[in-house]
Amino acid sequence: MARFFxxxxxxxxxxxxxxxxxxxxxxxxxxVALYPNIAPPEILLTARYPGADALTLEQSVAT
Structure with a gap:
């Protein structure tokens, strides 16, 4: 068979x-009914640090 091709x-x-x-x-x-119903993962985070900028929030909350 391989030789034929x-x-x-x-x-x-x-x-x-x-x-x-x-x-x-x-x-x-x-x-479309055969496609799986997938919800992408989401995280909602609310934090209040008076006087902190976005970089400080990112570094203190995300790590």
């Missing part, structure tokens, strides 16, 4: 291109 690289390229095209068609037709 080594001797005929055009056939191998055509088969590869067809597989990519069929894969793209399948992805486009995939229903």
């Amino acid at each position: 080594i001797n005929r690289p055009i056939v191998a390229m055509v088969i590869s291109i067809l597989m990519v095209i069929f894969g793209l068609v399948a992805i486009v037709q995939l229903p």
Whole structure:
């Protein structure tokens, strides 16, 4: 089987291109319900340091 594709690289390229095209068609037709419902992770932090600038807050809270 490998010798067939080594001797005929055009056939191998055509088969590869067809597989990519069929894969793209399948992805486009995939229903949205099959996609997982993922919520990106978020963190909300509220801190009050009177007189501190943004850099001081970042260094003291984030570390």
